Amino acid sequence: MAVLVTGGAGYIGSFVLRALAARGIDAVVLDDLSTGHRRAADGWPLEVHSCGDSERVAALMERAGIDAVIHLAALSIVGDSVREPERYWRHNVGGAEGLLTACRKAGVRRFVLSSTAAVYGEPSQLPIPESHPLSPTNPYGDTKVEIERRLAQAQASDGLAWAALRYFNAAGAMPDGSLGEDHPVETHLIPLALRAAATGGGGDGTELTVFGDDWPTPDGTCLRDYVHVLDLARAHVLALDWLDGHPGGSLVCNLGGGEGTSVRQVLDAVRRATGREVPHRMGPRRAGDPAVLVAAVDRAAAELGWRPERSDIARVVEDAWAWERRRGHAAP
Ligand code: UDP
Secondary structure: OEEEEEOOOOHHHHHHHHHHHHOOOEEEEEOOOOOOOHHHHOOOOEEOOOOOOHHHHHHHHHHHOOOEEEEOOOOOOHHHHHHOHHHHHHHHHHHHHHHHHHHHHHOOOEEEEEEEHHHOOOOOOOOEOOOOOOOOOOHHHHHHHHHHHHHHHHHHHHOOEEEEEEEOEEEOOOOOOOOOOOOOOOOOHHHHHHHHHHHOOHHHOOOEEEEOOOOOOOOOOOEEOEEEHHHHHHHHHHHHHHHHHOOOOEEEEEEOOOOOEEHHHHHHHHHHHHOOOOOEEEEOOOOOOOOEOOEOOHHHHHHHOOOOOOOOHHHHHHHHHHHHHHOOOOOO
16 A cells, blocks of 8 residues: 655655554655655655646556555645635645546545645634534635535545545644654744744744734633644544545544643743743734634544544643754754
């Protein structure tokens, strides 16, 4: 068995490669390296081009004897997607379309999609079940809804078996600090808070801005559901097992820790992990942020036998801190 991992040089993809290897599953990486890093996929065959080039992807699938795809390659910065919706649509939907065409040509019948909680938009029910209406509040979420739709179409037309894994807030790193998130532009709370703590913030621009403390939540800051990247990666391997047992079937599954953690609680965890204060100031709300996002995770447990094992916030932040220290973002 060999799996094509698109976006395998990215944050979550690089952990998926290692989870596959731990199960003895060979992988080939397809990544355009627009945001990923060659070194994150070191040790795996790497093809550097877009998923949208269906001829080339089909040839690669045939050459490498691919029998399943895990598709993570995508643009994923919500704010950018609002500014550049066409680029997001072209890259994300166009990429998935090329990949599906290639699957059809090469006879690949199993597909795992990296999807997102952004497909739900403002929740009308908490914790959010997979049956919640799909109503994204940004073009990034729109692209993922569209890709899930196209998977359902490919299931009807070609008998494709697929699983869409809707991640909540992916975070954390390899506990020894050897691998973690390394985005060209960092927008996520945990790495930004760790960097603010590491550098002492102040006048050098690394002070963290908390996006609102007047939300209808217990401490006034937003609640999010953080899920450790090692837990996420493991779920992809379980999804392949599920597809093996359900030819032509489909599964949509939330992946989250199942608990809400506030921005203030994250800052407390950063303080404890680093032994340093987190220089921060209160700012206005960020447009498009829901007050609370928490996953219902019972389907992942029932269908995949998956439970988060390392997703408590203390662990997540400690591991992310090991990574930030090792890559030199922390002062000695
Ligand atoms: N957040 C914040 N300051 C920052 C970045 C994020 O207060 O500089 C908040 C954000 O409003 C949200 C939470 O932290 O409530 C997690 O945001 P992140 O961007 O990490 O992930 P998202 O939930 O947007 O996917």
